[in-house]
Amino acid sequence: MQERPNAANEIADLPETHPVTATETVHHGWVWNVASDSISYGADTIHREYIAHTSAVAILAMDAQGRVLLISQYRHPVRMRNWEIPAGLLDGGPNESPREAAVRELAEEADLQADTWHVLLDFWTTPGGSNESIRIFLARDLRPTAQPFARIHEEADIEHCWLDLDAAIDAVLDDRLHNPALLQALFAASESRRRSWRTLRDADAPWPTRSPELLPVPRALEGGGHA
Template sequence: MTDELRDEPLNPEIISTEVPYRGAVWDIRSDTFRYGDSEITRHYVDHTGAVVIVAIDDQERVLLIQQYRHPIRHRDWELPAGLLDIEGEELVIAAQRELAEETDIVAADWQPLLSTYTTPGGSNEIVHFFLATGLSAAPDLHAREDEEADIRIEWVPLADAVAAVLDGRMRNALLANGVLAATLRRTGE
């Protein structure tokens, strides 16, 4: 049964679609679609998608960043990540770009880790996670602005990051998914 257990694509007839709000990063879309005998209207965040990097060094430390996130009014701990906002860019290239831009770190080895929908009831955002190893410093490639201007970078033992997630001290969903998946991958489970 485990090989058969998977999400199923479904493409209902779209009766109408509009974008009542266009944002700088993502839009709000309104679709009316036929589902069975019903016509249903749903509003959702129409998102470009993103990449997340779980960068682990030779000492089994994971690279975390802390930055201010206005909707939650916290400086939360996160993994380096970024939008898929360059048309046609390969996922691993986007991940490499984002790691360098946010942390001035490059990696020699890249492995896909997992992909998740962040909030499938309210957004079409899909996030692709990569495990990055063979890390080294890169030249300062990116001028950081706004919330990125005061990013704090920390190397944290992977086990400590997992403990902080499981204890509820770090609540960022992408961080939780990334460190838990990396732990399972690295222990061979």
């Protein structure tokens, strides 16, 4: 084990690549693929399987009273009705920007538009098993869309709830909320607010944790298949 000197301002995730000597798509799914790679790592060849994902956007919508929007829908893998924030895959075509995807998802899942957009943070969902990165936007200066969106499948019975930001964080600490994008968004927004929002980035800021060369080619989706 190598120990790095204690220099907090120098700690950062860094790009690193190793030769991939063989690769195979062992599962081609509707939303993501499963890849199997052989990697030359030092003197060894190691084998790793991981989810190759298109990545996704999520939106923390905040109103003028400082309340945040939570939505609830059924999530089959965990057999739970899960409180989360509006989110969706980057599946709108090669020319759709992350911000445009976020605008689309906020309208589709919450019937809302926003005049002010910022990047709150980017994170990997499971870097040991997936290349999925989620970009969370902070959306403010909200107004309703002209028409409600026609939802299907799990999205057909979405519930909406507005909570004060601090009350939402209390619910996390009380072990009542568990969605990772929601948790990341709430704590990041709370800390950014404490710092007078100085940590916010431009809505079109670079997204270095998303790896375009690793993305699968998604099939046509049938709705409800977001992050």
